Amino acid sequence: FQIAAHEETIPLAELYEACAVAREILTGKHAVGRVIARPFAGAPGNYVRTPNRHDYSLEPKQPNYLTRIREAGVPVHGVGKIHDIFAGCDIDESHPTKSNVDGIAQTERLLRELEQGFVFTNLVETDSLWGHRNDPVNFHRCLQDFDRRLFELLEALRPGDLFVLTSDHGCDPTTASTDHSREHALLLAYVEGRNAAGQRHDGEFADVGATVNSWLGGKGAPRGVPGQPIPPL
Known part of the structure; x- marks a missing residue:
């Protein structure tokens, strides 16, 4: 499960917080192995991933x-x-x-x-x-x-x-x-x-x-x- 956001639109702290909440939800019968914060940057048509990915694992x-x-x-x-x-x-x-x-x-x-x-x-x-x-x-x-x-x-x-x-x-x-x-x-x-x-x-x-x-x-x-x-x- 991934949540992707442009770093200039959604600050990293906000993206990480959203992923932490998703991690709490996606347990039990809804469990997934990892919730991944996937930040990116760049202009439309030329997006690139940044090194600030963070994984929230079971x-x-x-x-x-x-x-x-x-x-x-x-x-x-x-x-x-x-x-x-x-x-x-x-x-x-x-x-x-x-x-x-x-x-x-x-x-x-x-x-x-x-x-x-x-x-x-x-x-x-x-x-x-x-x-x-x-x-x-x-x-x-x-x-x-x-x-x-x-x-x-x-x-x-x-x-x-x-x-x-x-x-x-x-x-x-x-x-x-x-x-x-x-x-x-x-x-x-x-x-x-x-x-x-x-x-x-x-x-x-x-x-x-x-x-x-x-x-x-x-x-x-x-x-x-x-x-x-x-x-x-």
């Missing part, structure tokens, strides 16, 4: 994999809009970002500074800026920009660190629709210091959470929570 059911990780004594760091997605639940420290470049830089900093922890990063620009806008040229450029920075993230890993690169849905910029697209999602998992030649994994998205939980020493999956650790990690 609190996830607990316990979940983040709960298990924290119970194991591992702090959870959310980079980007992770805090908003999970309504702040089981997030020890939030690191908001303004761009993919900022998100990558903060992730690298945490990888180098933390002695232990789960760094959970969300990079949105292929989706929010280019996928939904059906702009394959800039979508491609955005992927290239990340690819150039990937080495810096891998270089920051320590022996035994698990690095997982994945996506939660497609957003094909070449289709007629501006919505998310259905396709096999990317999943790459790498352990620093090990041979990277692994097998293809055809599982469900919850397997990522189960794998991270197992790797960080969390207890087994809570009752009713799907997912199996990816072998042979």
Whole structure:
């Protein structure tokens, strides 16, 4: 559920207040996962989204994999809009970002500074800026920009660190629709210091959470929570 408003017509504070009220209403039998404040700017025919989006999420059911990780004594760091997605639940420290470049830089900093922890990063620009806008040229450029920075993230890993690169849905910029697209999602998992030649994994998205939980020493999956650790990690 989204409420969009021009920043020069509806002040951000008013938009956020409206979304907070909608969040209170859209619960129970009317529940939706997220209420999204979607501010934009510009002239008619040339509107652009601003970085001031804010998500009002339902609190996830607990316990979940983040709960298990924290119970194991591992702090959870959310980079980007992770805090908003999970309504702040089981997030020890939030690191908001303004761009993919900022998100990558903060992730690298945490990888180098933390002695232990789960760094959970969300990079949105292929989706929010280019996928939904059906702009394959800039979508491609955005992927290239990340690819150039990937080495810096891998270089920051320590022996035994698990690095997982994945996506939660497609957003094909070449289709007629501006919505998310259905396709096999990317999943790459790498352990620093090990041979990277692994097998293809055809599982469900919850397997990522189960794998991270197992790797960080969390207890087994809570009752009713799907997912199996990816072998042979």
